[in-house]
Amino acid sequence: MDLTTIVNLFVNNGVAIAVIIYFCFRDYKFFGTLQSTLTTLVDTVNTLKILLTKKEKGDE
Numbered sequence: 001m002d003l004t005t006i007v008n009l010f011v012n013n014g015v016a017i018a019v020i021i022y023f024c025f026r027d028y029k030f031f032g033t034l035q036s037t038l039t040t041l042v043d044t045v046n047t048l049k050i051l052l053t054k055k056e057k058g059d060e
Helices: 003-012 014-059
Strands: none
Touching: 003 014
16 A cells, blocks of 8 residues: 555545544543543442441441
8 A cells, every 4th residue: 555545545534534533532531531430439439338337337
């Protein structure tokens, strides 16, 4: 595959490639935010579980 073929491929499919790159980048950012949010949620649930366990043991 020579350079002319590669350039023609990008020129002819430029919009499709741009859309694919855009969605890949958007998904990358979204999943990063989602991972951060889920980590915070798991930490909060674990803290609540620990507090609830301590309260139940203290009431006995």
